[in-house]
Amino acid sequence: MNAKKAKESYDGKIENLMATIAEKDKEIETKNLERDSLIDRVLELTYFSLESDEEAINYFEEQGYDAEKLELTISDQIIAQNKAGADNPIVPYAGMEGNMAINKVRLLNHKWIIADFTDGVYWGQLFIIYDVRKDGVVDFEVAQSFLYPRSQ
CATH class of the missing domain: 1.20.5 (Single alpha-helices involved in coiled-coils or other helix-helix interfaces)
Structure with missing residues (x-):
């Protein structure tokens, strides 16, 4: 039992x-x-990003650049143009409620960048074409920009 x-x-x-x-x-x-x-x-x-684009990475490596370091340098150059009391010169809009400043930058490949900007109230996005010259200087050209309408 x-x-x-x-x-x-x-x-x-x-x-x-x-x-x-x-x-x-x-x-x-x-x-x-x-x-x-x-x-x-x-x-x-991350599909559209420099870090996952092998062809773009190879492009920079063939020119003697470390793509990861270059990406940081380019992002820093764009954001460093944010100055107290002045609009970022890359942004083609004047700040209406403050100074236009770039917040976020993403390198899509070895030629294109997208960026987001705001003045604290208004905001928008940029499509930037960039070129790293042989002397290491980076040229930026805003190809397209968009400023969102203020929502009420």
Whole structure:
């Protein structure tokens, strides 16, 4: 009789443990799916970026530049033109509620940049063509810009 009760007790514990294992397996599977989904999302978001464009990286390396360092340098050059009391000269709009300043810069490849700017109330985006000359100087040309209308 004791053996039968002990077996039933062990069987119950085994069932509980099996249910716990199945639950944990589902959690792991869900987390793996979420991770894979996040990885896919990151790959999608970085598709148009210098860091994921092998041809653009090779272009700079053939000119003797480290693409990662150059990307930081170019971003810094654009943002460094934000000055207290003055609009960033790259932005083709005068600040209406403050000075126009560039907030975010993304190099898409070895020739194109997108940037976001604001004066604190109004904001917009720029499409910039850039060129790194042989002497290392970077030339910028705003090809397109857009200022969003102020929402009421």
